[in-house]
C-alpha cells in the first residue's frame with residue numbers, strides 16, 4: 001500500500017534563512033504522526049507546507065500517491081485544525097461546521113446529515129445555533145474539530161489544538177482525540193511541543209530541532225532508544241539522566257562526591273570511546289531490592305534532595321557532577337544527607353558521544 | 362528581592378491628581394461643545410424675545426432650506442460612499458495585497474494629516490488646481506485643448522465639492538479600516554482555503570460579514586464629517602451652492618434673512634443629522650469590535 005503522505009527532500013526558506021532542511025517522512029493510512037520539538041523548530045511551517053499554505057523551496061509532497069507539491073490547499077483534500085481554532089465569528093456553530101461543504105456545493109440534505117452525525121460524535125448538539133464567541137474554550141475546540149471531521153479528508157492536520165485549554169481539559173480532549181482516531185481510522189499529522197501529548201497520541205513520532213529531523217520512530221523507540229542527546233533530554237518527564245562516565249574495559253566509571261567512583265559492569269561498553277554520556281531514565285534507577293537480574297547493579301549514593309510526588313518519590317543525588325534523579329516507591333525511607341543503595345538497570349542504558357551527542361549503542 | 366508589605370496606599374491623593382489631568386479637556390468640552398450646543402438647542406425653540414416657539418423649526422420646512430438640506434445630504438452621501446470604496450480598496454491593497462511594508466507607515470501618516478486637512482487651506486488647494494484658473498484646468502486647456510469647464514466640470518458644484526471632500530474622506534476611511542483589516546486573522550483565510558473555498562467565497566462569506574459593521578459605521582462617520590464641513594464649503598463655493606452649512610452661516614451672519622433664531626433651528630437640524638450618523642457609527646463600531654476581538 002502506498003503511503004498516505006510522503007514527504008521527500010523537503011526544504012523551506014524564508015529569504016536566505018533556511019527553516020526546514022531536507023525533511024523526509026512518510027506515513028501509512030491510519031497513522032497518527034506527531035511532530036514534536038521546541039518552539040521555533042519549524043513544526044508549524046512543516047504543517048503549513050503539507051497543507052499548501054506555504055510554498056516550499058525544494059522537494060516534493062505526495063498525498064495518497066498524488067503529487068501535491070504545487071497544488072493549492074483547497075484541492076489537497078486535507079482538513080486542518082488551527083491552534084486558534086480559526087472559527088468564523090459571524091457564523092453560528094452549525095454554519096461554521098457546514099462551511100466547507102457549502103463552498104463545495106454539497107447538497108443540503110447531505111450537509112444536514114453530516115452535521116448531525118458530527119455534532120453527535122462530538123457532543124455539541126446543544127449549541128449548534130450559538131456563535132463561537134458564546135462558547136468556552138473546550139467547546140470551540142470541539143467545533144473546530146467538527147469542521148474538519150465533516151470533510152472526510154485524506155489527511156487531518158492539527159497544529160497544537162490543545163495548547164489553549166487548561167490542564168484538565170487538555171487531558172480530556174487528548175483522550176477524545178485518541179478515541180476519535182481509533183474510531184475513524186483517520187490519518188493524522190499533529191503538531192505539539194508537549195512531549196506527553198506526543199507519547200500518548202502518536203503511532204509515530206518525529207522529533208525536530210532547528211528545522212532538522214532528529215529521530216523518527218514509535219513512541220517506544222523514541223523513549224527507549226533516543227537517537228541522540230537532544231531527543232534523550234527532550235522526551236520524557238522528568239527527563240532522562242545524562243551522566244558523564246568513563247569506559248574502563250567492560251566497566252563504566254562514574255564519579256561520586258566523597259567516595260571512590262562507582263564501577264558498573266556492562267559488556268556493551270567494550271570498544272566505546274573513553275568518555276561517554278550514560279543515559280538512564282529515572283524509573284531505571286530505583287532503590288535496591290525491587291529489581292533483579294544480571295543487568296541490575298547497585299551502588300551507594302548520597303541523597304541531596306527528596307521530592308515526594310504522590311505515587312512515587314523522586315530522590316536526587318550527584319553523580320558524575322550532575323544532579324541525577326531516581327524514582328523510588330513511596331514507602332521507601334529516604335532523607336537528604338543520608339546514603340542509599342540505588343540499583344541501576346543497565347539493560348535500559350543508552351550511551352552517547354559527548355561532543356556529537358550521537359547514540360553509541 | 363525580599364518580600365515587603367507595600368506602603369499604605371494614598372488613594373484619594375492619586376485620584377485627585379488623575380482627575381486634575383482631565384480637567385482642561387473637560388473644561389474645553391463644556392465651553393466649546395456642550396454650552397454652544399445647549400444654546401443652539403434652546404435658541405431653536407425661542408423667539409427673539411426669548412419666549413418658547415416651534416416657529417423656527419417650522420421655518421426649516423421652506424423649499425430653499427429643505428433643498429439645502431437635501432443637497433447637503435446628497436453631497437455627504439456621495440462623498441462618504443466614494444470615500445469608503447476608494448479608502449477600503451487602498452487599505453486592503455496595503456494590508457492584504459503585496460505592497461511593500463515600507464509603504465504603510467508613510468501612507469498612514471499622510472492619512473492622519475490629510476484627514477484633518479479641511480477648511481480654507483483645502484479649499485484653496487483645490488481652487489488652485491481645479492478651479493476655473495487652476496493649474497490643472499489651465500494646463501489641460503492650453504496643452505491638450507481639454508476644456509474641463511466646457512465638459513461640465515466645475516469645482517463650485519456638486520461633483521466639485523464631492524471631489525474636494527474626498528481629499529479628507531479617503532484618508533479617514535483608511536485610518537479607520539486599516540486596523541479592522543489587520544484584525545482579520547490570517548488563519549480565517551487559511552482555514553477557508555483548506556476547507557475548499559475560493560478567494561471570492563472567502564471574501565463574500567467570511568471577511569465582508571466581519572468587516573461590514575466597520576464599513577457601514579465608517580460610512581456614517583464620513584457622512585457626518587462631510588455634512589458638517591462648513592468652512593471648506595464656504596471657502597470653496599462662496600454662495601454659489603446652497604448647502605446647509607452655507608445657508609446657516611448666512612443666517613448667523615445675518616446676511617440674508619437676518620434671523621439668528623432660524624439659524625439656530627438650522628444648526629439644530631444639523632446637530633440631529635450628524636448626531637444620528639455618529640450614533641450609528643458608535644453602535645456599529647461596538648459591534649465590529651466584538652468580531653475582531
Ligand SMILES: Nc1ncnc2c1ncn2[C@@H]1O[C@H](COP(=O)(O)OP(=O)(O)OP(=O)(O)O)[C@@H](O)[C@H]1O
Nearest residue numbers: 014019037038039040041042043044045046192193
Ligand atoms: N513568515 C515568516 N518569515 C520569516 N521567518 C518565519 C516566518 N514564519 C516563521 N518563521 C520562522 O521559522 C521558524 C519556525 O517557525 P514555526 O512557526 O514553524 O515554529 P514552531 O515549531 O511551530 O514553533 P511553536 O512551537 O512556537 O509554534 C521560526 O524561527 C520563525 O521565526
Ligand SMILES: [Mg+2]
Nearest residue numbers: 043044045160
Ligand atoms: Mg507553531
